[in-house]
Amino acid sequence: MSTLYPAFLNSRDKIVGSTLALSSFVHKCSSIQIQIANSFFKGGSYSHNQHRFYFKGDENNSKISILNLNLFRDGQTQISKRRYSNKHGSKELSSQVNEYLDAGSSKDELFSRILKEIETSGKRTDSVEELKKLLKDRINELVDSELIKTLQKPKSRKMTNSIKPIVKPPKISTNPFNLYCKDQITALFDENPQFQLDISSQVKILLEKWRTLSDEEKKPFKEKAQERKSILIKEAEQWWENVDPNLVKLENIRRKNINVERKESGKPLLREIKNPFAPKSLPTAYAIFVKDVYSLFLNVGPAERMKSIAQKWNHLSQDEKQKYKERFLESKKEHSD
DNA sequence: CGCGCTAAAGTGCATTTTGA
DNA sequence: TCAAAATGCACTTTAGCGCG
Numbered sequence: 001m002s003t004l005y006p007a008f009l010n011s012r013d014k015i016v017g018s019t020l021a022l023s024s025f026v027h028k029c030s031s032i033q034i035q036i037a038n039s040f041f042k043g044g045s046y047s048h049n050q051h052r053f054y055f056k057g058d059e060n061n062s063k064i065s066i067l068n069l070n071l072f073r074d075g076q077t078q079i080s081k082r083r084y085s086n087k088h089g090s091k092e093l094s095s096q097v098n099e100y101l102d103a104g105s106s107k108d109e110l111f112s113r114i115l116k117e118i119e120t121s122g123k124r125t126d127s128v129e130e131l132k133k134l135l136k137d138r139i140n141e142l143v144d145s146e147l148i149k150t151l152q153k154p155k156s157r158k159m160t161n162s163i164k165p166i167v168k169p170p171k172i173s174t175n176p177f178n179l180y181c182k183d184q185i186t187a188l189f190d191e192n193p194q195f196q197l198d199i200s201s202q203v204k205i206l207l208e209k210w211r212t213l214s215d216e217e218k219k220p221f222k223e224k225a226q227e228r229k230s231i232l233i234k235e236a237e238q239w240w241e242n243v244d245p246n247l248v249k250l251e252n253i254r255r256k257n258i259n260v261e262r263k264e265s266g267k268p269l270l271r272e273i274k275n276p277f278a279p280k281s282l283p284t285a286y287a288i289f290v291k292d293v294y295s296l297f298l299n300v301g302p303a304e305r306m307k308s309i310a311q312k313w314n315h316l317s318q319d320e321k322q323k324y325k326e327r328f329l330e331s332k333k334e335h336s337d
Numbered sequence: 338c339g340c341g342c343t344a345a346a347g348t349g350c351a352t353t354t355t356g357a
Numbered sequence: 358t359c360a361a362a363a364t365g366c367a368c369t370t371t372a373g374c375g376c377g
Contacts, residue, residue, distance in 0.1 A: 176367090176368085177349085177350090177366080177367050177368065179349085179350085180350095181349080181350045181351090181366090210366095210367085285376095285377070286339085286340080286375085286376050286377055287338080287339040287340040287376085287377090288339090288340075289340080289376095290339080290340040290341075290375090290376090291339090291340050291341080292340090294340070294341055294342085307374070307375070309340090309374095309375075309376095310374090310375045310376060311375095313375085313376070313377095314376085
């Protein structure tokens, strides 16, 4: 098979260096199949059509790899290689592929057309722009094709089932080390715009550096973090003041709906959102009691501790309980004044 | 919801990959 | 096309414990 394209483009129009070039991929595989998946998606505020092609090959005669060619109706292109390591066994992969294969025979024509095009073009280019144009031309041709027109329509989703958040509260937390990372990584890019960032190893390096910094050297980052945090808090307060409470309710409904699926698949659940600045309710009589006697139970573990405190509370006489109830009423009175 | 504490989960950074 | 997952680490926040 002829050499095709020098590299993959990712969605940001950068050549992905670490990924195999399509050409070498094609060469490595003893056989190549091209499959098509038709997908229409609607998520939140946008709606678009995406046509996805799978280039399947038994790379090195062992691992199965798949290339994604995503064609969007608006002319965007995305090529990426999907690697299946330990996480996705080849079994799982092939069933996934077969599913798409059976999706419709009318796609065969388009498959072969693309395959032929790739085989016979023999074009190669080192220019990203040129590569983009090549793909774009083909897409323009494709989006007008009968096949694309017959693709199924997007399923509409209720807002409360959407993957897109209805409202998104601003995040407040930050820390000195994060700011240090940002600072250092920005500097690396400034020094060398071609710098290839491997974030995980980079953070390791930065962490070691961070540990060697003196308190004096850490100070500006700590101060900056404090500063940033107070700004974030102010912004968050503003946000919560202005947000429509009905949308917050809807967002929590959406999260509950999503959590049904997440729970089934064992994924961590989305938390409900709530206003962290809302006034807290007063400690109850029992809460006051816990605070009073807590230090007496430090010798046992936290769970055991609370059980013991509860037991002690239950053994209190009515008079003693009454004292705590009065303390609660007093604080309530003070609060209302 | 609130008490105090701990274990566990979440958060930031940047980026690519994957999913919808 | 956007959003989430994944990546690693320190730091930060929160769930959970029981009761009213």
